[in-house]
Amino acid sequence: MTAQLAIFYTLALLIGTNTFGFVYSYLILNHNLFSKYRIQTKKYKSGILVQRLPLYLMNLLTLLILSGVGIYFCFPFFDTESYSLYVIVCQVLFAFIIDDIWFYFMHRIFHENNFLLRKVHSIHHRSSTPFPLEYLYVHPVEWMSGMVGAAFAFFLILLVMPINIYAFWIFGMLRNMHEIHIHSDLELPVISKIPFLSTTRHHDDHHAKLTGNYASTFAWMDSIFKTNFKQ
Numbered sequence: 232m233t234a235q236l237a238i239f240y241t242l243a244l245l246i247g248t249n250t251f252g253f254v255y256s257y258l259i260l261n262h263n264l265f266s267k268y269r270i271q272t273k274k275y276k277s278g279i280l281v282q283r284l285p286l287y288l289m290n291l292l293t294l295l296i297l298s299g300v301g302i303y304f305c306f307p308f309f310d311t312e313s314y315s316l317y318v319i320v321c322q323v324l325f326a327f328i329i330d331d332i333w334f335y336f337m338h339r340i341f342h343e344n345n346f347l348l349r350k351v352h353s354i355h356h357r358s359s360t361p362f363p364l365e366y367l368y369v370h371p372v373e374w375m376s377g378m379v380g381a382a383f384a385f386f387l388i389l390l391v392m393p394i395n396i397y398a399f400w401i402f403g404m405l406r407n408m409h410e411i412h413i414h415s416d417l418e419l420p421v422i423s424k425i426p427f428l429s430t431t432r433h434h435d436d437h438h439a440k441l442t443g444n445y446a447s448t449f450a451w452m453d454s455i456f457k458t459n460f461k462q
């Protein structure tokens with residue numbers, strides 16, 4: 232596989248998952264298909280998807296550029312030949328754990344530091360009734376800070392072995408889809424019951440109440456540090 236092909240697949244994957252997020256958001260906002268699964272009862276503001284579009288697109292473009300440039304320069308450190316399930320599962324899990332630890336502390340600091348809360352993180356909290364694409368509605372500084380955990384996880388993997396390109400793609404896709412899911416405001420039958428994964432309600436409560444439930448992928452960091460939102 233060439234670097235150009237790896238970049239092409241990476242960008243196609245990210246554009247694909249975010250197009251899904253856009254269509255999913257459109258359906259939730261404009262049709263009653265999923266309304267019986269909604270957690271909140273508040274109505275959505277009309278035209279909100281279009282109003283939010285500039286920041287969504289800016290953050291998505293940043294993600295595409297950084298991913299493309301990152302793969303271009305780091306391509307020699309990727310293993311594009313191995314399909315070892317063991318290696319792929321281990322790398323994906325490791326990336327999720329490190330990324331989640333980073334996200335928890337970063338997110339908590341964004342709440343506990345008044346300046347960061349007012350100037351940066353408050354943008355994401357304009358969304359008190361989230362819908363899938365709202366995961367992209369964040370200040371660009373927060374957006375880029377959020378990528379540090381995953382980048383650090385793959386750097387740590389690199390100290391031991393090459394980064395498996397399939398593990399990188401699977402992590403990116405699942406991370407993206409989980410963010411879309413936890414911002415959906417929907418408690419879907421099967422997806423909301425996957426063991427270990429944090430639920431939509433966990434993050435929805437964070438958006439509704441502003442304190443507690445700082446973790447993203449798993450909820451265990453909130454349990455360890457006793458920051459679970461208290462009903």
Ligand SMILES: [Zn+2]
Nearest residue numbers: 338342352437
């Ligand atoms: Zn927050």
Ligand SMILES: [Zn+2]
Nearest residue numbers: 355366414434
């Ligand atoms: Zn959120």
